[in-house]
Amino acid sequence: MAIRRGRGVAAINYPTGMNLGGDPTQALVHSTPTGNFMVTLSSVDLGQGMKQIMAQICAETIGVPTDRVIVDTADTDTGPHCMGTFASRGTHRAGNAVIQAAKEARQVMLEVAAEELEVNASDLETDGQGNILVKGAPQKSISIFDVALAAHFKRGRSISGRGMFLIPRSYPEKETGAMKPSTCYAHACTVAEVEVDDETGEVTVLTVKNVFEIGRALNPKMVEQQLVGGSWMGISHALYETTEPYYPNRDHGATDFNQYLMPGPGDLAATEIIVLERPSADGPFGAKGPGEMCANPQIPAVANAVFDAVGVRIDTLPITPERILRALKAQAAG
């Protein structure tokens, strides 16, 4: 009986969004009378930072500072339609819709500014600080605050835009079965090192090293925090989480979250995160969906590391001490 060490590697491709009945999201953008911009969505920010990312995307497209953008989310009764925040689709689908809506709003904003400055709208540019300038003659300018006031109270214009992004449903070709279920894939590779106690079946994850290829990281610190949390969650899926921990009979299973196991702060593996940015062709500013993808590669990597350590293949999750001991027993008998 001994503590045995093993190392496992795994790589994954992960689609951004889904392919059921088509995958649409809409967005609306409008300016307030004082030149702030409101993004209206039905999409939900459940802590992954969607509001921040949509504010960045809208601000970048219109040409204003991010703090001039307000994002309203999550009312499916009143908001423009969204399929929802799942399948790692939020940034990609809603982001593209916000870009389209913001472009339309920006065009109206430039038209009103052109009327105020008595120039052509095509001769105008934004400085990203809240002003609109004549190209080549930046001394001739107007603040977006004044443009919004003029639009509301003088010109009778609504500085607003509509955005719609749809990935149509892909059907398999009848002859070959070939299809395109996703337009955009994120990728990841993980190496996990474990110790397995072949007497108790307990697994300790010593280190987990992850490389994530996630398109453009629109907010690098928020991407990092999601990847760190996701890596932890992947180990949690691999070794801990089930509604039937350690018991074959459902009657003995967990009845509440206090019996639903996850690794705590004392059970952390030394975690390394490396981000590769290879901008996607159809993502907003090159983004892909890093959300769910980041919690996947640790699972096969840990399973492979367990195999490397004690020579048994566990193909049912989570990889509990009971399953390892049963497999070791079968191996010894076999």
Place this chain on the structure above:
Amino acid sequence: MAKVPVQFTLNGSEKAEFIESGTTLLHVLRDKIGDTSPKGGCHQGTCGACSVIIDGELRLSCLTLAETCNGADIRTTAGLAEGGVLHPLQRAFLDAFATQCGFCTPGMIMAAKALLDRTPNPSRDDAVEALSGNICRCTGYEPIIQAVLTAARANSQNAA
């Protein structure tokens, strides 16, 4: 049922309420007084989201009967900032990106405050131990541990 009076200090200000016997402190704080910084996660003392500091000790407000708090000094995350300036722990949590959905954050911060109040220069193991009664689903804990250690360093530099 006859209501019972309860009086305590919440983040330095006097509070008095009539409550039904058996009401939890969490309920009184959130639904009677309106301090929603302690969160009701599990309501059975396992998740730590409702953590508050009572007379200097970390307590689970979901398992604390409000009527046992007469005369107590109760501290919650809502009372940490002073004059619009965030507490070093709050600042460190922000800077370390130690929060995602944010539901566990107030409990984490009170657990960390209880630690730093008695152990100003904690080791990593001290921080892990102090946070081990609090569950987080998003962060993987490491950013939270780093935030606590960073806040401790900031505190000791200010004191020096």
